[in-house]
Each structure stands twice: as structure tokens, then as C-alpha cells.
Amino acid sequence: MVVKRDTYDDEDGARAKRQKVEPQDNPYLAHWNDEPPRSRKPANSDRLQSLTRHATTAKQATAAEDGPLNPFTGRTLSGKYMSILKTRRDLPVHQQRDRFLKLYQESQILVFVGETGSGKTTQIPQFVLFDDLPHLNAKMVACTQPRRVAAMSVAQRVAEEMDVELGEEVGYSIRFEDKTGPNTMLKYMTDGMLLREAMHDNNLSRYSTIILDEAHERTLATDILMGLLKEVVLRRKDLKLIIMSATLDATKFQKYFHDAPLLAVPGRTHPVEIFYTPAPERDYVEAALRTVMQIHSTEGEGDILVFLTGEEEIEDACRKISLEAQEGQDEGSGGPLVVYPLYGTLPPAQQQRIFSPAPGPGRNGRPGRKVIVSTNIAETSLTIDGIVFVVDPGFSKQKVYNPRIRVESLLVSPISKASAQQRAGRAGRTRPGKCFRLYTEQAFKHELIEQTYPEVLRSNLASTVLELKKLGVDDLVHFDLMDPPAPETLMRALEELNYLACLDDEGELTQLGSLASQFPLDPALAVMLITSPEFYCSNEILSLTALISVPQIFVRPAANRKRADEMKDLFAHPEGDHLTMLNVYHAFKGDDAQANPKQWCHDHFLSYRALQQADNVRMQLKRIMEREELELMSTPFENKKYYENIQRALVAGFFMQVAKRDGTGKAYITVKDEQSVLLHPSTVLARDSDWVVYNEFVLTTKNYIRTVTEVKAEWLLDIAPNYYDLTTFKKGEIKRSLQAVITKAQRTAMAKGSRR
């Protein structure tokens, strides 16, 4: 099914009007709104007036918190506020408020260690507010979170604790969503968002205190931020920095930040007994299921948390546990058992189910239990009360990047010792617990690495390099990262950016590179989007970019694979998956679908959430394009070059992700790296295409390329002549066939010339 393009792309087809969006409407430029520092002093903030900046005591602050008026808004504090305040005062961090304030006031940088459950994420920023009083200087306090969901939910919680409206005094900012206002003094945000802000404001001058939370997770953005802030604090003596970590390995942070003082607050945890298996397990999933059933039939009350690696494995395990538990119950041997899966791509409503209470005891008196089978998101980010037993097979899916074959993939890998300890700790949240490690003690000691590798060592750094360049970091070789990656990683990133024309041969940012850095996208995607007007299809490429940036739009439930595939075939374009995705999006935006989009998606085995998200991303990217005066246009659908133009535009961004069919016609060989790959079984590509661009190189026991679309060798040579400079190619089939194309083109040109 080919869907006729609708007019939603823009108002008048191919020639879109250039729309200038005012900077104040652009969430990325929110910090440009440098309205004169207006005093945001509420009329009756007497209690705060009595406080001196950077000289308050816990006593003064608690008095201000006690009310009866809200010290920041002047409104009367609600009853709910008072009851929350009581529980807040019970949190472990509250006991340390005085010590915290003292260290905070004395030092520019502070490392704070608080185990999960200490209350650091919600309380420390508030402690800071009462001492830093940012609103009096028209500044803000920023608190970064590695995950969007955490930034949103914590902001929501803190707004409640402070008895203010979310988006007013307390707000959040995540990619594609900014919920802050002129009154905002405490802003929760993703670390990536703060990094993007730094690109426009290298000194982060809007902030008086920056708190990097969950620093132990060592996300790419947090690591880069630490490197940057280490320099910023030298330039801005008025800026305070707090590094918050949940693990005791904070000495590394201390050392990195020139021996900054450290404050540690113990969490509220109970002892956890750890069990190992006597011999290595043949099948860790099977062992996990066995362990769950054993706990269920022999142990006392308490819920079970099982760590597995991915969606498919988890769903499968959930099914099997349910079945076995049902059997057990039928036989009368076990108590009632409910099983919930938990993984990142699960819709939020289903994620919430893990918090529902466990079933009561069965008729035989055996305790009822809930079992949560989760990826490592339950390791740190989510706290589930009632967990007493943890089953840890010792694996998780981890991102891996290798610059030598340019593959970025999620691979099932052994966890680290630190990670294993964290998992075990989950069993001791409510009462003493037990952790069953499905490996031997020997294996724990000798096979697991100490710490999980930080993301910066496991990522393609092309976008990071572009960001750093934009951040004004010129000497990338000596940029002081806590854990610098292998030099080859930087080498590859620079090379890729050079081929994309984002960096010149000297390594300087080009105009295109500067423009590409404005987009919160991979450089290849950004370049594709920026150059798409040259191919008369920027509307379509905009949609495609959005579709590639969101999770999988096709749903293929295990129980209904055949039907799902049939539905996908309705949208299939014979020349490839990118074009198929575009067909889906166009259909989704059609009148038929929009009448009841949720139902339509359900009927067609599409993810409504992903498509909605794509719609949102598209809107945000469109704003940036308009701001940067990039024309939005389409080739008329009737024109036979409609799809060809899109394919050419794809080449402009993805010319480094091309594969050629090999002699057998079954496998493909990637250009330059010469890796043998297979088309992913999910592809709709219906032709024996000699050349394809691919979006992803997936590493499993076989090498796959996923999301592929046919292209022509002529386009490669024409659109990316620098990359397809044959003198840089190894001898072989690829070079031979490209040479043949060139020779043929020359002959044709000569023939034309002689005819004239």
C-alpha cells in the first residue's frame, strides 16, 4: 500500500514559506530570554529575608520551612505540605543538614554520597535553595538526571513537597519538552539537556549551583559535563558544584575534582544474605526460573526481583513463571503468584503495575507473592518496596561500540561487581533479604570487572565531538575526561565528521558542522536533514528522521506474528524499510487513521506511542529547521523521482553505512570495513538490490544490518565523492564494481560528446 502524501507536511506543498520562529518560543533557546533580572521576591518573604546567602543554618532553614506561609510564594501552606514535611524530616539526609550546609558554604565543589533511599535527589536541591537563594540573583539551581522519566517524576515530587505548581518555582527540562517558567528557581533536567544549554552558554551563567545527580551511573553526558564544569568552576568562582553519587566509590570523583570534600549519608538498608551456586549454570534463564519457583515454595513472605537482559527474554520468563505457579497452585503446593515484566520500552501504564500490592496468602496458607522480572532499570533508577529476594544471573544488555568495525550494538554482557552489589542491595530495602547469585563465588571474584565501563568508553563519539567543538573545546586530545576512551574512538569520530563535512581537514568546525550541532541528533542524521532541501524532499526527510529517532514503530507480538507481518506488508515499499516507515507515517497522518489513531495503530500492529513521539520530535525538529531557515519542501508525489529523491537524500547522510551484495547474492559486505552481513529478517526489501544503505549494524551471533533501503552506486560516487575516492579503497569486489560504474559513466559521457 502506497499512501498518497497528505498536505499536513506544510501549508503549500513544495515551496514552504520560511517561517521565523521567535527565540522565546524555542525551548533550546530558553536561556536566551535574558529579561532584566527582575526581583522575584515574594511580598512576604520575611523568613527568607532574615537568611543570609551562604551563611544559613539548618535551624533557620527548618524554621522557614515550617510556615505558615510558603517562603517562596507567600501563599499559605497546605495540609498536604505539612504531612509531607513530616516524612521528609525522617529521611536520613535530614540528620546531616547542618554538616551539608557547612561543607557547601565552605567549598566550591562538594562530593555527596547518599545510598538509594537516603532522599538525596529530592532533599539536597531544596537544602541548596534555602541557602543559595538563587531567585534573589535571578539565577537557578540545576539538578541533572540521567533519565527523562526521573527528571519528570522527581520534579513533580519536589513541586509537591514545596507546595508549588510544577513548571513554576520547580520545573523540568528534557529533550523535546521544557516545563519551566520565569519563576523557576529549581530545574530538574537530563544531563544531555544541560550539555546542550552549555553549547550556547559556555559558562552556564544562568545557574548559581549545579548538582550532577546519579553521577555513579557515568552516562556520556554526565562525564562530558564533569569535564566541562571542571574548567567552568575555574572561570566562575561564584558557581557551586555538587556531585551526587549513590555508591561508595566516590573517592574517584573526589580525586578528579582536586580532592573536593566528601559527605556520606548512609541509606536505610537492611542486611542481605548472599548465596552463590556451587557450579556454573548451563542456562541462566532456566536457572533463574528454577530459583524463583524454589523461593516461592520454600521461603517466607516477600516479593521477588529477577534481573534478566531484554524484552523478549523477560516476556518469555514471565509466561513460564506464571504457568509453573499456576500448576503449583493447582496442585495445592504453592501460594498465589503474580508476575510483572519491567523494561524501558514498556508503556508507562504497564510499568506502574509493578507497584500494585502482592496477592494475599493462598488457602493452603502459603504466602502470596509478586515477582518482577526486570532489566537493569530496576538496579538503580526504580525503587520497589517489598522486595526481599533478588535473583541475579549476572548479565545485562550493555551498549558496546568498537571504532575498528564501527559497530554500536547492545550486547548481553556480564555485569560488574559494583552492579552485582547494587542488585543485592535491592533485597534489603524493607527488611533483611536474600540475594541468589546464579554463579559461583569464584566467578564473582575472578570473572566480573570491578566497575561497569562508563558510557564514554562504549559509545560512538561523533556527536560528542561535535558538541565539544561547539562548546569551545579545541584540544580534544587533552580534554580532561575522568575515563578517557581509546584514542581510536576519537580518531574514528573525527574521521566521520570530516567525511560528513562537519569538520575541515584541520579539525575546525565548518558552517555545516555548526549547523548540525544545533540539532539534537546524530551528525549523520543532522547532515541528512540539513542537505535534504537540495534533494527537494526536506518534508519527507524530516518525517523519516523523526521516525528513526524514536523506538520501533512496528509491533510484532509473539502470539500474532503472522498477522503483524501481513499488516506491515500493507505499507511495504519494495525498495526498502525507510520508505516503508515513511508510508506508515503518511498513513498515520491520513484522515482515516486520525479519526481514531489509537485504534488504527492497534489494528495495524503499530506502536501508537512511538508514532506519537515521532510526531512530537518532528514538530521540534521542524522548529529548529525553520529557525535555521532551512527550506521545507516536497517533490510532487506524482513525479516519478519522488522516492528517488528521498533515497538520494538518505545517501547524503548515510553514505558511510552502505553495503554491497556479495557474489553469492545471499550476504552483503559493508563498504570499507568489509564485514560480511545479512539483511535483518524484518526487512521488507523485496528486490535483489546490489547496494543498500542501512541504519544499524546489529551484532549477534550473526552480523545483521537493520532498516535498509536500496541505493545506486552512481549516487554514492556522485553525492559522497570524498568517501568514495577509489584510491582509498582496498582491492576487491567493491572497488572493482565501483570502478566499473565510473568507467561506464565515462564511456557514456564520451559517446555523448562524440555524438554532438
Add this chain to the structure above:
Amino acid sequence: MAHSDEEEDYMSMVFEDVPKQPQVETSIQRAARRRREERARLNSRTKAERAADAEAAREAALATALPETNKGFKMMAKLGFKQGDTLGKSESARKDPIQVVVKGDKGGIGLESDKKRKKREQWEQAGREAKRTKETEGDYLAHLRQARKDKKAETDLDNAQRTAERLSDKKAEGQNTSENIETPLEDINILWRERARNRLKEQRRQRGEITRVSRVEALVDADDDDDTKIAHSRDIVPFYTTLEDDLIDEDTELAEFKALPVLDRLHKVLIYLRDTHHYCYWCGHQYRDAEMDGCPGETGEDH
């Protein structure tokens, strides 16, 4: 159309002996042939082989560092980066990318290394056993063979010596009838002197006449005082004074002879028998003349 060939032949202008294809293939033909061959080669491989090839290619690429010709390297070199340097300011920075390990099964942590360890142990065990078997088989048998050979050679030597002595005595008797039993030991032919010495030893033992001669005394410096001499003779000498050693010590010629391998000694005796008495130990026969007509050769193997 079986007859078409004949019809074509009838009309054909082609000479039979001219090859239909030019000897030298053109570049287009070569390329086509190569493609054909490549395809045939690839098609002949099984799925598993292809998968193994792909994996091998991947591992090879993963083990190869990016070359200095890389554009990124050149940009980094401008910032002072040299091959072998690390990034950043940390001393513990990585030099190589993290290894990519693709897990192909559901094996638990430690299973792989456990398997490897077991396999290694098995190998080692097997290796040890093989070695031991070889030792017990090969070495023992060889040792056994050698011992048997030596023993046989000793017997042969003893017999040959006896024959040589006998023949020599007989010859001496024939030449000169006077009894000459008390020939000094050192004048007896070295080849069988040991026999004579053993006899003498036996006689002396029966007479209870054991002399103690010290090799050490000979070594003792003349300048040493008496105490030293006494001490030496008292303390050290007894260890060295055995009758056998005395006799060997006195007779260096015999000692040298005895130091030769038994086969060599046997050979010497046999040659003596042949040369002097025209006697072949292996034939057990004394020939008339030096021709020794009828004897197949000098060695036992010849017989």
C-alpha cells in the same frame, strides 16, 4: 537438432586447427572469469562455513588498529598526539577499545571459563598420560633391550677373553714349553688382563694379604706436617681403600681399558682373536690362515 552441426560444418569457414578462443584472454574476459570463479567459490561454501568466515573477518577487523593514514589521526597529530599516546590527563587511560564479546548462548557466568579450565585440565592430563605411556613403553623397552644387549656383550666378552687367553697360552706353550705361570700382571695382554687380575685377587684374599695403599697419601703434600698426614691417613684414607680400586689405581692401562664400552672391548678382543689366532668367536672355529675362508664376517650380525 542433431544434424545442425553437420550443416554448420558444411558452411563453416573455420579451420579446424585454429583455436576458437584467442590464447590471451582480454581484461573483460578475465574479469568475467574471476567473477564466475568467485561466485562458484562462494557458492560452494556451506552456510556454517560462511558464518565462520564472517566471524573470522569480524575478529580480524576487531584486532586491527586504525592506521596512521586515518584522517582523524592526522587531526589529532596536530594537537600533539603520537602513536601510542592516550587521551586526556588521566594516567590510567585506555589504549585500546573495549573488546567486543558476542555471547552466543545462555551459559551462566563462569561456565565458559569453567569449560575452558576443564578442557585444559583434560588436555594436560591426557598429555601427561601420553608422555608417561611413551616413557614406560618406549624408554623401558629400549632400556630393556640395551640391558639385554649389554648383558649378552658381557657374556660374549667374558667368553672371548677366556678363548683368547686359552689360545694365547696354547700358542705360548707351543713356542716355549717352560712354565710361565708367574707372569707379572702388567705383562699380561690388556685384553684379558682383568681375568688374570681377578684370579690374583682371589688368591690374595685366600692368603689374607690385603694391602692398604692410599691414593690420598700420594696426593698429600710433602710439606704438610705429621699431624696433617696422620689426620689424612686416619680420617680420609679408609674411605678410599678398597682392594678393587687399589688394583685399578695401580694399573692405569687396565682402568682405561675398562672405561671403554663393553661392545668396544668385545670388538677389540674379537679382532685380536681373528688377527692373531684366525679364530672367529661367532663361528667358534679356529681357521687355518688369515683368509678365514668360510667366515661370513667380523660381527655377530653377520653370522
